[in-house]
Each structure stands twice: as C-alpha cells, then as structure tokens.
Amino acid sequence: FMQRGLDSQTKKQLEEEEKKIISEEHWYLDVPDLKEKESCIIEERSFLRCEDLVYGRMSFKGFNPEIEKLMIQMNSKCKEEEIEEDDKMEADVSDEEMARRYEALVGTIGKKFLRKRDQRVLKDDDEDEDDEVEEGNSKTRPSKRAKKMFLKPQD
C-alpha cells in the first residue's frame, strides 16, 4: 500500500523535473504572426468547394422516383427551397389524428408499467364506480388498505 503511494509520488516528482527541463530547453517558435498569415488562405484541392456542383446522381422523367426525390433534397440544401411545406402535404396521418391517438396510447401503455400497488389502486378507482362488486372484494379491500397503515397494537 505504502509502496504504491511512494511510486506515485516519485512519478510526480519525476514529471515535474521533466517539465522543468523541457520548458527550459524547449524550442518554440516566436512567430505568432505566421499563424495569422496562414489563416487567410486555405488551400483546396477539390472542385466541389470552388464551384457549385450539383449532386452526381440524377434521374429524369420518373425513371427512378427515389433518385428524383433525392435530387430535390440535395439540390435544395444549397438553395433552401420550400421543402417543409411539401413534407406536411405528404404526411399520411394528419397532426390532429396523431395527437388523439398518442393521447390514448400513452394511457394504455402507462398502465402496463405501474407497480402492483398502483395497479390495484387504479382498479379500485375503476371499480368504485361500479355497484356490482362482490362482497369478497369489499371485505378484502379495507383489510388490504388497513395493512398499509401502521396498526397500533391493541392493549
């Protein structure tokens, strides 16, 4: 245990000594100006960044509908055309329907993941409204509910 500590200490000392040595002997360029110069001009070997080239895959007159969609997509990235409206038009399910279904869906799936106690509470809430409850249930209900609370021992 102590040995490991010693090793780390010696390591730290060695590192500090190394850093000192390096910082004294380290050669560094005293030319921050050069960096500024370099940032003005970028060298580029690709024509793609110089000229506005279109995407290489094309299809005409409906030969390949997927590629025609792709063409519109890729070429409008540069020009920012009104693609958002097209997306809304093409949706199969409208937003309202989606919201309605999602609302119902959340409830049903949420019930699945409740713990047992909470599920019972839910069921009780549902069954409270029903009058046709068996007596057995009514008997067990208060006892189960009573179990949850701390019962003082009767003297």
Place this chain on the structure above:
Amino acid sequence: MAAERGAAAEALVGQVVLPGDLLLLPAHYDEDAEGERLRLSAGAAPQGRLLCGPGLRRSGAGLLVTKCGLLRHRPAGGGAFWVDSQQKRYVPVKGDHVIGIVTAKAGDVFRLDVGGSEPASLSYLAFEGATKRNRPNVQVGDLIYGQFVVANKDMEPEMVCIDSSGKSSGMGIIGQDGFLFKVSLGLIRKLLAPKCEIIQELSQLYPFELVLGMNGRIWVKAKTVQQTLIIVNILEACEYMTAEQRKQALAKLSGN
C-alpha cells in the same frame, strides 16, 4: 533565378495562366504591415478566408500557378480562385463522389478501381444499415457510387458509401443494366454545373437515369438499349460540339 514580377490576380480572371505565374492578391489579403494598415482604413475587408483551389498553390507573396488553364474567381463566401484545366487522368481528392468498379474482395474490404494510380479500399461496414452480420451484397464487377474519406498522395485512398450522418443519400451499389463510359474531367464539371443546358435538353428526350462520377465515369440507363446508346453518344460528342450543333442533333433525334 530572377523572381518574376507577379500580376494582380483579379486582372487575370478568365485568362490563360501558365505554371510558374505568380498572382498577387489584393491588398486586404496581404499579411504585410502595409496590408494591415490598409485593412484598418478601408472598412471593406472581406470576411472569411480566401480559397485557393486546384491548380494554385500558396506562396509567400501570393498564389503560384501550378497548372495551365483559365483562371476563375468566385467573389462570394470570402472569395475563391482556381484554375480551370483539362485533364483525363483522375487524382483522388477527399470529398469527391466517384464511380468505382469492384476488382477484388479481400476479407472485410473491397478493392475498387477508380481510375487513379492506386485501387481504393471500401470497408463492408461503410454502407447504410450494414452490420457485421448484415453484409452488403457486393460482387466483383459491381459498380459503386461513393465518396472519398481519405485521399492524399501518401496513403491509399479510402471510400465510403455513407455520409457523415450515416445515411446513404444515393450512394452505394448502382443497379443492374446500364452503360458505363469514360469522358474527360472537364466535361464532367461542365455537366455538373447548376443549370447545365446539355442535361436539360437531354432530359426532354427520354426518361433515363444518370450517375456522374468526378473521376470521369458516367453511367447511363434508359428503357431500351438504343436509347441508352443514343444518350451515351451525345454525352461523348458534346464535349466538342457547339451549342447549335448539339441542338440540331437533338432536334433530329426527337423528330425520329
């Protein structure tokens, strides 16, 4: 060697430049103290950096021309200068979309011939939706449209068929049938220019599909073999035809 006197870059735009010409940049790009003073006084310093495109190299006083061709300039987005030159041999460049032919399968990697000095490598995981168990169905002799992710003179070029977000966006194996042929690189750039007349006129003729690779390869597919061959012949010939000759040829075809 006596140093050549450089000419102002903007004066030579659109003219022929030869290797060895020195182009002086306007004052606001200069890094001398005079340049800085000018920058401060004239408030119109361009924002962003100057792009020095293919055919040009940065040298102390300005830009050095390394290829012969026409000098082009784009003032937008910080400005860009490049040399529009003609060549048939392709040199792999990072980010270029090219058509490659699969020549060999070596374990997990495919070797593709892209027309450069070395075959490019393509990993089988570089396709959309590919996992170790779900391998793409690529055979020797297939055509693949992909982009370079590593391409310099020191290393073997590497290609991928997905973009940075993991989607294939049109890249991958090119389908069955169709015709692959080679043209010069200048024609490809002309065809890929926005609103290219040749492509617009051709699109009026027949329904067809076209894939253009920056390595000079074009793949065409139309409904019948005859239509495919017609399109191939037009694309090959339109490099040396004037616009009128092209329109005459297309008029004959659409008349037939």
